[in-house]
Amino acid sequence: MTNYTLPLIVDAREIPVDRCGVLVIGSGAASLAADAVVFGVGGPGGLYGSSVYPQGQYGAIGLALEVGAPCVNLTESQFGLASLGFRWNVSGTYQQAVPRYVSIGPKGDEEEFLNPYFSSPGARDSAVFLKGYQWPFDPRKVAKGGSSLVDLLVHRERLVKGRRVFMDFRRNPEGWNTKHLNDEARHYLEKCDALEGTPYDRLKRMNPIAVEHYVSHGIDLAKEPLEIGVCAQHNNGGLAADAWWESTGIDRLFPVGEVNGSHVVYRPGGAALNAGQVGALRAARRIVGAYAKADLRDTDWRLPASEEARELLAIIQGALKKGKTGAQGLEAYQREFQERMDRVGGIIRPVEEARKAAKDAMNQYHRFKNIRIDSPLDISDLLRYRHLVFAHAAYLEAIASYIEADGGSRGSAIVAGPEGTAFHLA
Structure with missing residues (x-):
C-alpha cells in the first residue's frame, strides 16, 4: 500500500499466462494476489540512523516477519565507515591516502581523536591505510592497534561523546612521516608514487575518479572535510529459506537477494551472488516446476x-x-x-x-x-x-x-x- 486511496483488489489470474510478473504504476492503493511471491526487497536500510544504504532503500523484511515468516541470523550485519551527507563507503584509496581524522564538538573545538589510542603516529597511519581493504568493522582487528580500532573510535566520538567526525584530506595527520609507516603501507604508496603531498594529493594520484565522484555530488575534498560515521551496510541474516530459496515456513514465498538470510557471519562474496543471482534463478525454476498451474x-x-x-x-x-x-x-x-x-x-x-x-x-x-x-x-x-x-x-x-x-x-x-x-x- 503506497498511497491513501481505498484498496483496489487485483486478480492476478486475469493477467495473460505468458506474463511472469506485475508492474503496478499509479497513485492509489493496490492489493495484489499471486500464486507465488518473489520477495526481493533488499536489505533493511531504514532500520538505522547511521546507514550507507541508498536513500529510499528502506527494506521490507518486516512485512514477512509480521505474517510469521521464519528468519535466521538476524544478529549478523556488516558495518563500516561511510560518508553521511552523500552516502558512500569510504574504503579503498579513501583510506590508503591516509587522511587526517578529526572530531568537532558542539562548541567547535577540533581534535585529532585517534592520536591517544595508538602507540605512535606511524602505527596510527598504518592502521588507517589498512582500513582501505580491511573496511568492514571486525572485532578481530581491534586489539594491538588494528585497523578496526579506527571504526571503534569513530563510533565512540559520535554516539558516546556526541561529536561530529570528519576525514580531512587537506592536511596530513599530526606527526605524519612516511618513514614510520609499516612496510605494507610504505611499499604500496611507493609503487603508486604517492608518498608526497597531502592526503588529497595522494588520493588524486592513486584514484582521480574517487575525487571526481564526490565532486559530482557537490563535495570538493580539496576544500572541505568529509563527514563520516560507522554505518550499517549489509544484513547477513534475513528470512530462512530452503535450497530453492522458498521460505521454510510460508509456502510460495521466495526471499531472494539480501533479504535471504544465507550470507553467514562474514559474508563472503559468493554468498551475495548466490542469494541474488543464483537464488532468483532457482526460485524461478521452483515456481515453474511446482506452481505453474494457477490455483489461487x-x-x-x-x-x-x-x-x-x-x-x-x-x-x-x-x-x-x-x-x-x-x-x-x-x-x-x-x-x-x-x-x-x-x-x-x-x-x-x-x-x-x-x-x-x-x-x-x-x-x-x-x-x-x-x-x-x-x-x-x-x-x-x-x-x-x-x-x-x-x-x-x-x-x-x-x-x-x-x-x-x-x-x-x-x-x-x-x-x-x-x-x-x-x-x-x-
Whole structure:
C-alpha cells in the first residue's frame, strides 16, 4: 500500500499466462494476489540512523516477519565507515591516502581523536591505510592497534561523546612521516608514487575518479572535510529459506537477494551472488516446476485482503485525526527506533542494555496506533514505519537472545559486558 486511496483488489489470474510478473504504476492503493511471491526487497536500510544504504532503500523484511515468516541470523550485519551527507563507503584509496581524522564538538573545538589510542603516529597511519581493504568493522582487528580500532573510535566520538567526525584530506595527520609507516603501507604508496603531498594529493594520484565522484555530488575534498560515521551496510541474516530459496515456513514465498538470510557471519562474496543471482534463478525454476498451474481461489484471498485493507484504512484515518495534536509524530517515531538500533544493534552490543532494548522496541511497535500524521502525503511513511518498527523489534530480540545464550563478539559486532575480555581501553 503506497498511497491513501481505498484498496483496489487485483486478480492476478486475469493477467495473460505468458506474463511472469506485475508492474503496478499509479497513485492509489493496490492489493495484489499471486500464486507465488518473489520477495526481493533488499536489505533493511531504514532500520538505522547511521546507514550507507541508498536513500529510499528502506527494506521490507518486516512485512514477512509480521505474517510469521521464519528468519535466521538476524544478529549478523556488516558495518563500516561511510560518508553521511552523500552516502558512500569510504574504503579503498579513501583510506590508503591516509587522511587526517578529526572530531568537532558542539562548541567547535577540533581534535585529532585517534592520536591517544595508538602507540605512535606511524602505527596510527598504518592502521588507517589498512582500513582501505580491511573496511568492514571486525572485532578481530581491534586489539594491538588494528585497523578496526579506527571504526571503534569513530563510533565512540559520535554516539558516546556526541561529536561530529570528519576525514580531512587537506592536511596530513599530526606527526605524519612516511618513514614510520609499516612496510605494507610504505611499499604500496611507493609503487603508486604517492608518498608526497597531502592526503588529497595522494588520493588524486592513486584514484582521480574517487575525487571526481564526490565532486559530482557537490563535495570538493580539496576544500572541505568529509563527514563520516560507522554505518550499517549489509544484513547477513534475513528470512530462512530452503535450497530453492522458498521460505521454510510460508509456502510460495521466495526471499531472494539480501533479504535471504544465507550470507553467514562474514559474508563472503559468493554468498551475495548466490542469494541474488543464483537464488532468483532457482526460485524461478521452483515456481515453474511446482506452481505453474494457477490455483489461487477467490475465497483464499479476497476476504483476508479486504479485512487487511479495512484495518489499514482505520490506522490511516486514526493517524490523520490525531494530526496537530500532542501525539508522537512520524519523525520522532522513526528517530526513536533508529537511535535504538544504532545504540544497541550496531558495532557495540551492550550486554546490560540488550534485553531492555528488545522490550522497548516491542513497546514502541504496540504504540504505533497512537502516532499522528499531519497530511495524507505522509501515509506511505506511516505504513512503512509500521513494518520497520516491527522488524527492529525482531532484530533486537534476536540480539538479546543471542547474548543470553552466551553468544560473543563475532562478525561485525562486539558484545560488550563486564565479564568479557578487554579489547581496548576505548
